[in-house]
Amino acid sequence: MSTKAMVNEFAKMRHLRVWLLTLILAVLAIGIGLYGSTMLGPDFDPASDDAWNSVLSASGFTLAGPLLLAVIASRQVDIEHQGNGWLMSATSGVTSGGLCRAKLFSLGIMVTIATIAVSGALLSVGLLFGVTAPIPGGRWIGFTACIIVVNLVLLALHIVVSTRIENQLVGIGIGLLGTVLALFGNEIPAWMAHLTPWGYYALSTAAEYQDGVLVGLTPSYASVLALGAVATTVFILFTGRLDRQEV
Template sequence: MRRTVISNEFAKMRHLHSWLLAALLLVVVTAVTVLGGVGNPYFDRATADSWNSLLSTFGGAVPLAAPLLLAIMASRQVDVEHVGGGWLLSATSGVTPGSLCRAKFLALAALVTGATVGSSALVTGTGLLLGVTAPWPAGRWLACTAAVLVVNLVLVALHVMVSARVENQLVGLGVGLLGTILALVASSLPGWLAHLVPWGYYGVAAGAEYVGSELVAATPSLLSIAGLAVVTGLAFGILTHRFDRQEA
């Protein structure tokens, strides 16, 4: 893929205010995590419960904000091609529709990665600034952040394809809204059911969870997340190449 194609997508973002949406994702996730985590009765600066409280709230803040915001970001990035005849214009310059979709994904992935990792880092920094003396659970925290990031990127790929194939962008936004509901109830779904939809994987990415009324450490299911990434990567590659042939 030519570097200029991806550069063009970043240029479009300046006019689409995608940076503001990514910043909103970072701010909302960080604010909800910090306010909810610090206000949790389990938050005790001297024990590991303080980090578990923040991890648990982080696991709830991301599915609250990310599904719909990611749908909006992808929709705006793709809709500009529908409105302005960008598919045909790109094709005349040798950039196929599938290649354009892949470029859009990579450009959006850079923003989403920055917002996801940034919010995780800010929550960690806030915990340290608030005087948490318990050791930072680096392994669980990094695993949870990586797992959440993979789920976010999977949703970006999904919404890029939905927005590209369905010109009515309300469909993609409706999927994002439905995804928000599924993501919020993911932890209460049976394991097999949570694995059937991408939003359900937010539940298996948790680094801390409640067992009854007790807050305990949890290990993100990295094997399940890796499987989701592989399946989505293959599906995205196949669908974008079919997109090329159909539009040829």
């Protein structure tokens, strides 16, 4: 991957204020999660052994992620359509496929940092609320890693969509649909959640209600890993095909 292409992508992000969209993603993920969490309810007991389950269930990526990731990818790709950037990159030796890979890598760094920041912020909130039970470190790290993978897969998906379809409203519409699918991910059978990338937010869950009781869960690591592998393969094939096409 061209270092120059990476530097250019970060420069574009600064110009397009993509960093601000990423910050909004993180803030909304925390705000939405806390608003819907039992942590703010009168029944929350920070001394309970299950208190961390309330914190783990407070991630709002399910609602904030699908649409904002679509907007972030769309904004970063649309500038190439508007300014004939594909041709300009080709003349400087960067293929369209290489440009897409640079976009995913640069945006992926931002999204990964935001996801880790949200995870760390929720952990800090739990400590501020006085949770005294031992932190479920393994489950916490696993949950964070799964959310990172799902976020990156959706980011790659929207880069592909935004590259192939110049009308960016299509990608935004897919993001809106994804929000609905992610929202109901916990309400449908697990096999159905496997059918769309947005359903993997539910499969990454580390705590959910079962029979009215909030319990800890082990994220579906194998499923999320398989999603990441399939998405990586498809993205490599897609960008490889772009490498062989004339602009």
